[in-house]
Amino acid sequence: MAVNSPLPVAADLKAVAGISLGFAQAGIRKPNRKDLLVMSLAPTATVSGVFTTNRFCAAPVQVCKAHLEGLHMASAPIRALVVNTGNANAGTGDAGLAAANATCAALAELMGCEPAQILPFSTGVILEPLPVDRLCAGLPAAIANLKEDNWYAAAEAIMTTDTQPKAASANVTINGVKVTMTGISKGAGMIKPNMATMLGYLALDAKVAQPVLDHLVIQAANKSFNCITIDGDTSTNDSFMLIATGQSALEINDVESPEYAALAEAVIALAQKLAHMIIRDGEGATKFITIQVEQGRDVEECRKIAYSIAHSPLVKTAFFASDPNLGRILAAIGYAGVHDLDVSQLNLYLDDVWVAKNGGRNPDYREEDGQRVMKQSEITIKVKLARGDANATIWTCDLSHEYVSINADYRS
Amino acid sequence: MAVNSPLPVAADLKAVAGISLGFAQAGIRKPNRKDLLVMSLAPTATVSGVFTTNRFCAAPVQVCKAHLEGLHMASAPIRALVVNTGNANAGTGDAGLAAANATCAALAELMGCEPAQILPFSTGVILEPLPVDRLCAGLPAAIANLKEDNWYAAAEAIMTTDTQPKAASANVTINGVKVTMTGISKGAGMIKPNMATMLGYLALDAKVAQPVLDHLVIQAANKSFNCITIDGDTSTNDSFMLIATGQSALEINDVESPEYAALAEAVIALAQKLAHMIIRDGEGATKFITIQVEQGRDVEECRKIAYSIAHSPLVKTAFFASDPNLGRILAAIGYAGVHDLDVSQLNLYLDDVWVAKNGGRNPDYREEDGQRVMKQSEITIKVKLARGDANATIWTCDLSHEYVSINADYRS
Numbered sequence: 001m002a003v004n005s006p007l008p009v010a011a012d013l014k015a016v017a018g019i020s021l022g023f024a025q026a027g028i029r030k031p032n033r034k035d036l037l038v039m040s041l042a043p044t045a046t047v048s049g050v051f052t053t054n055r056f057c058a059a060p061v062q063v064c065k066a067h068l069e070g071l072h073m074a075s076a077p078i079r080a081l082v083v084n085t086g087n088a089n090a091g092t093g094d095a096g097l098a099a100a101n102a103t104c105a106a107l108a109e110l111m112g113c114e115p116a117q118i119l120p121f122s123t124g125v126i127l128e129p130l131p132v133d134r135l136c137a138g139l140p141a142a143i144a145n146l147k148e149d150n151w152y153a154a155a156e157a158i159m160t161t162d163t164q165p166k167a168a169s170a171n172v173t174i175n176g177v178k179v180t181m182t183g184i185s186k187g188a189g190m191i192k193p194n195m196a197t198m199l200g201y202l203a204l205d206a207k208v209a210q211p212v213l214d215h216l217v218i219q220a221a222n223k224s225f226n227c228i229t230i231d232g233d234t235s236t237n238d239s240f241m242l243i244a245t246g247q248s249a250l251e252i253n254d255v256e257s258p259e260y261a262a263l264a265e266a267v268i269a270l271a272q273k274l275a276h277m278i279i280r281d282g283e284g285a286t287k288f289i290t291i292q293v294e295q296g297r298d299v300e301e302c303r304k305i306a307y308s309i310a311h312s313p314l315v316k317t318a319f320f321a322s323d324p325n326l327g328r329i330l331a332a333i334g335y336a337g338v339h340d341l342d343v344s345q346l347n348l349y350l351d352d353v354w355v356a357k358n359g360g361r362n363p364d365y366r367e368e369d370g371q372r373v374m375k376q377s378e379i380t381i382k383v384k385l386a387r388g389d390a391n392a393t394i395w396t397c398d399l400s401h402e403y404v405s406i407n408a409d410y411r412s
Numbered sequence: 413m414a415v416n417s418p419l420p421v422a423a424d425l426k427a428v429a430g431i432s433l434g435f436a437q438a439g440i441r442k443p444n445r446k447d448l449l450v451m452s453l454a455p456t457a458t459v460s461g462v463f464t465t466n467r468f469c470a471a472p473v474q475v476c477k478a479h480l481e482g483l484h485m486a487s488a489p490i491r492a493l494v495v496n497t498g499n500a501n502a503g504t505g506d507a508g509l510a511a512a513n514a515t516c517a518a519l520a521e522l523m524g525c526e527p528a529q530i531l532p533f534s535t536g537v538i539l540e541p542l543p544v545d546r547l548c549a550g551l552p553a554a555i556a557n558l559k560e561d562n563w564y565a566a567a568e569a570i571m572t573t574d575t576q577p578k579a580a581s582a583n584v585t586i587n588g589v590k591v592t593m594t595g596i597s598k599g600a601g602m603i604k605p606n607m608a609t610m611l612g613y614l615a616l617d618a619k620v621a622q623p624v625l626d627h628l629v630i631q632a633a634n635k636s637f638n639c640i641t642i643d644g645d646t647s648t649n650d651s652f653m654l655i656a657t658g659q660s661a662l663e664i665n666d667v668e669s670p671e672y673a674a675l676a677e678a679v680i681a682l683a684q685k686l687a688h689m690i691i692r693d694g695e696g697a698t699k700f701i702t703i704q705v706e707q708g709r710d711v712e713e714c715r716k717i718a719y720s721i722a723h724s725p726l727v728k729t730a731f732f733a734s735d736p737n738l739g740r741i742l743a744a745i746g747y748a749g750v751h752d753l754d755v756s757q758l759n760l761y762l763d764d765v766w767v768a769k770n771g772g773r774n775p776d777y778r779e780e781d782g783q784r785v786m787k788q789s790e791i792t793i794k795v796k797l798a799r800g801d802a803n804a805t806i807w808t809c810d811l812s813h814e815y816v817s818i819n820a821d822y823r824s
Contacts, residue, residue, distance in 0.1 A: 055753045056746030056771070091742040093756070093772020126739020127773050190726055190743065231725040233740075234747035313643040313725070313811075314602055314819055321820030327538020328645075330503040331602065334468030335646035341467045344505070359468070360505020361539050399725075404813050407726055408733035 003288045003377055003397065005280035007164055010152035014169040014180050016203045018042035018245025022146035023157040026138025028131055029086030029124060034157035036135065038142040039081040044246030046210050047078040048217040052238035059089045059096035060120040061237060063104065070116050071210065079117040081241065082107050083199065085160050089122040089130040090236035099132040106136040110143055123160055123186065123199055123237050155184040158199055161406055162188045166277040172266035174259050177250040179206045181266065185274040189283040189407060191230035193238045200225055200240040200274055202267065207251040208244035215255045216264055217242040224271035228395045230282040232311040279395045284402030287319050290380040294391040301338045302392035305383060308336035316399030324370030326355050333383060345386040351379060415700045415789055415809065417692035419576050422564035426581040426592050428615045430454035430657025434558035435569040438550025440543055441498030441536060446569035448547065450554040451493040456658030458622045459490040460629040464650035471501045471508035472532040473649060475516065482528050483622065491529040493653065494519050495611065497572050501534040501542040502648035511544040518548040522555055535572055535598065535611055535649050567596040570611055573818055574600045578689040584678035586671050589662040591618045593678065597686040601695040601819060603642035612637055612652040612686055614679065619663040620656035627667045628676055629654040636683035640807045642694040644723040691807045696814030699731050702792040706803040713750050714804035717795060720748035728811030736782030738767050745795060757798040763791060
């Protein structure tokens, strides 16, 4: 059971005009599970994406980038996205690229478009050949059940070690026009997105010009998926896709407009919700931890310190144990690589409890206060650096026995 | 039981003329355990040390640095080292500094020297006040049992979560003079030394000039303790001390001399042995893993990639499971931060098994070969980058349930 994250309710997920979703059981890795998803787009749709910075980026990521690049050369619009689980098609060399391209070709033929109008995605085990024949054999079934209200099943179809599907919807009214948006995401391990999460898709029905959408997807990723970490392992397949189906009366062509600001706020809020769902369902997670680093010289050093805390196995196991062994947080701050950090100015808080004052234990700090906060399932660590006005927030989870069990069992 | 690391045999540990060791049960954190160690030096001794780069470096580390700095201003030689376990005296602010200085003053008075001739060390919980009264009350008992052949008990006296004491001796004959050296170390968690390990002490009986010893301690640390990691958590208290008691007929005054080279080789070998003992006794460790990164442009990028592999929870749990889920190693290489790495040239080996060839799965790789190596308790990962001739080696261990248990229980 994910940390304070009730199952999404299928009926609450709103259809977004201009995008329909179909799934299949293609037997990619294991039989009898949804492992193939097709998202079909209206020709009015614009699509933008951000991808992993891992140098071993997967073959489908390379193909997606090439096809999106094509968009900017005014070629035909993206008509479908196809996602398989069970195999990441990463570390697979030229054979992997050929498999990703074959997937696009097969789906393009079924949909009557060009392969360059398809975006492929994969998630699962790395370094194993993609069973592209089984994947392609599953495509007709996925196309046969394409529906606008299939979001819940779509969220299920992209799960790997996730314990529950991740999906959410939102509305925002801009200039009197209601914009409907729905997103899905997946991921529970190998999560420290550096561009985007393992897989995230957010569709909305406004018409958004391509350069505006390109701007928004980066802005949204940087405020959501790029601020979460479970284990510090940046995946080979991270992708976050933003789809504007162009089916509503609202049209946004300018990132400086008030309409853009309103849309961006709503998209960021929904993207954060989806990103938080990933942390709440982090492998073995029992705590949802927010790390706020304030008063830094720049955002980069705030993020460095926040990630250093978030990745420390000692900090994570202390949270799992609800043990206020908070010196471990100081140690993680100290080795974060901010070389001129003056720790004698630093203050540390756990929720409302002032733990460290001017770099040492706050004389008023009482163990029982730390203990009280540590027992909660949602905890905020706040670090004040007293050297500037930059800040950053990172979300993470604890490290439990269950994390080890899951990852010592993954392929067996 | 540490990985392939039999208990040191007390009788095998050689006394080093000019250094005697005494311990006590001071009740620093828990009763009835050795938690205080005094090492008394002949006035002929030279001492050099390297310390943690953690910005939250502990109060005793700050005092050690100041006292060693004093040496370079030709003040009186270091006469004793004092080590307590059970409390790190880190994150303790001005009160912590006062406690470390009080420890030096108390021991100096008992030994008839100046406080600046004492080096204090602490290891244990961070952010808690050092019980300096109990520590000082234990000093007379420690002094009362000072002996040259107390090395085994000394190794026991500095243990925290270690499951066994770490100690080793070696001889080297230089210019016909036999040099005897013995070292001890401790540490099992919060281990990614960045200068030195949690605590390491290596004494030898040659006479080594101060600048030569200063050079050697850095060289030895960089080849041993600075190449190990258990959990990536660089401690607040890491210290590695090299002591030359000056009691043998060999005198070394020049780092360019063949005598220096011979001594350095022997010291490095012993320091590596002590560092490996820490990994073999890593918290919950079941595997001893050597990571060799070759053909890099510079040592820095080789170390980046080696640490990225060594710190990946997914790689570590796969080794715990003996599961050749080796794509996780590629992912860790890919996000190591070597931004222009051309993965299509990269080769990966597990012992003698060629796993990835030119960035993809080696067509000749068979899962059963990977499985065979993964089942061993000692495994070498070799990465060839094909972009230069630099290389680096890092030693680490796996991540098991036991690691989580130990660190979720540490203070309770």
